Amino acid sequence: MxxxxxxxxxxxxxxxxxxxxxxxxxxxxxxxxxxxxxxxxxxxxxxxxxxxxxxxxxxxxxxxxxxxxxxxxxxxxxxxxxxxxxxxxxxxxxxxxxxxxxxxxxxxxxxxxxxxxxxxxxxxxxxxxxxxxxxxxxxxxxxxxxxxxxxxxxxxxxxxxxxxxxxxxxxxxxxxxxxxxxxxxxxxxxxxxxxxxxxxxxxxxxxxxxxxxxxxxxxxxxxxxxxxxxxxxxxxxxxxxxxxTFNLELPPRLMQDLRGTLLKILFVGASAEQPVLSDVATRFGVSVNILHGKIEYIGHRALGLLVALLTHPSQPEQVALAVAYIQENTARVEVLHG
Ligand SMILES: Nc1ncnc2c1ncn2[C@@H]1O[C@H](COP(=O)(O)OP(=O)(O)OP(=O)(O)O)[C@@H](O)[C@H]1O
Ligand SMILES: [Mg+2]
Incomplete structure (x- = not known):
């Protein structure tokens, strides 16, 4: 046109x-x-x-x-x-x-x-x-x-x-x-x-x-x-x-005191509904603390961004495994800290 x-x-x-x-x-x-x-x-x-x-x-x-x-x-x-x-x-x-x-x-x-x-x-x-x-x-x-x-x-x-x-x-x-x-x-x-x-x-x-x-x-x-x-x-x-647009900045003070691995996770379409985070909690024994998050709907499709902190009380290598699992099952993962 x-x-x-x-x-x-x-x-x-x-x-x-x-x-x-x-x-x-x-x-x-x-x-x-x-x-x-x-x-x-x-x-x-x-x-x-x-x-x-x-x-x-x-x-x-x-x-x-x-x-x-x-x-x-x-x-x-x-x-x-x-x-x-x-x-x-x-x-x-x-x-x-x-x-x-x-x-x-x-x-x-x-x-x-x-x-x-x-x-x-x-x-x-x-x-x-x-x-x-x-x-x-x-x-x-x-x-x-x-x-x-x-x-x-x-x-x-x-x-x-x-x-x-x-x-x-x-x-x-x-x-x-x-x-x-x-x-x-x-x-x-x-x-x-x-x-x-x-x-x-x-x-x-x-x-x-x-x-x-x-x-x-x-x-x-x-x-x-x-x-x-x-x-x-x-x-x-x-x-x-x-x-x-997503405006998912964390307050600087919170960033200073963080212990664990901080991830920014993008969920696209179907994966936005999959319980990936509760999966990693049971599979790897990590605790998942969601600090920030937003789901946008564009057309009829969902696009979710979450900022989550992963920790393990005694076995930090479990956190790395959990991150790898999240990477496999979501659209994109960015390690912000840790
Ligand atoms: N008639 C003009 N004579 C000289 N320079 C111009 C003219 N119109 C635009 N410019 C220059 O061209 C560039 C682009 O301007 P334009 O107005 O297209 O930008 P814009 O993306 O629409 O910006 P805004 O969001 O502020 O409206 C600017 O550097 C502007 O100074
Ligand atoms: Mg203009």
């Missing part, structure tokens, strides 16, 4: 070459999926996203959306293409002097819809995003979540094939953020719109994305199914992102 082929974007400064914001990125986003782009501030996410509707022209490389080579379009061809691609933003970018209904009507009018079409379509779209009772309100009278709903209504008014979302929930509290993500998922399922979503938070990606690309320094360093990226991150930057 969306093919980015060796995209680079340079921002020359005067006659100097300047910074390369996007560096040779190739991605293929499938029809109907929700594709995430995650990375730290300045990684080049927004610049990359904006090449998809040519708000940013790539310095080199090709953008192909639904068979159309967007990077070669200009003038009316480009305007027509942009109508097939909706976009929403972190700070909503609404017209603050117009009502909610007028904000939505504006994008229909820009696409050349007749007044009769607009009159029937606006209430339909407002109902879809849950804002029927706010049609005559002004943006300043709305909460952040409601403003983003207007942003979404405006972006999907012309039935686009693609919706680009640049940090759509970064300005919202957790609960509102969740409701906006739910709405985006509904739109994706009900209207079949392909969604590309930028976030700096893995939790957002985890909640709705099917696949994700990890960006740092203008490059995509890793790409794949969200579950796999969480379960087996390859790149150091991705590992850090994922471990922030």
């Amino acid at each position: 969306i093919q980015l082929d060796h995209i680079s974007v340079d921002f020359p400064q005067g006659k100097q070459p300047g910074a390369r914001a996007v560096d040779n990125v190739s991605l293929h986003i499938k029809r109907g999926e929700i594709y995430g782009i995650v990375g730290a501030s300045g990684a080049g996410k927004s610049t990359l996203l904006r090449t998809i509707n040519l708000l940013q022209r790539p310095s080199t490389g090709d953008v192909i959306v639904n068979g159309v080579r967007v990077s070669e379009l200009s003038g009316s061809g480009l305007r027509r293409q942009r109508q097939k691609i909706g976009m929403i933003f972190q700070h909503f970018n609404l017209m603050f002097t117009r009502t909610v209904a007028a904000n939505v009507a504006f994008s229909l009018r820009a696409a050349g819809k007749s007044s009769a079409d607009i009159a029937s379509r606006v209430p339909e779209i407002l109902a879809l995003v849950g804002l029927t009772d706010k049609a005559t309100a002004f943006p300043a009278q709305l909460s952040g979540g409601q403003k983003q709903r207007v942003g979404i209504a405006r972006a999907i008014a012309n039935q686009p094939e693609v919706l680009l979302c640049d940090e759509p929930t970064s300005a919202l509290d957790l609960e509102t953020s969740a409701s906006i993500l739910t709405l985006l998922k509904e739109i994706n399922l009900r209207l079949g719109i392909t969604i590309v979503l930028i976030s700096h938070e893995m939790t957002v990606i985890k909640t709705i994305c099917d696949r994700v690309a990890v960006m740092t320094g203008g490059k995509v360093v890793e790409e794949g199914a969200v579950f796999d990226i969480f379960a087996t991150p390859q790149h150091e930057f991705t590992r850090q992102l994922v471990s922030h």
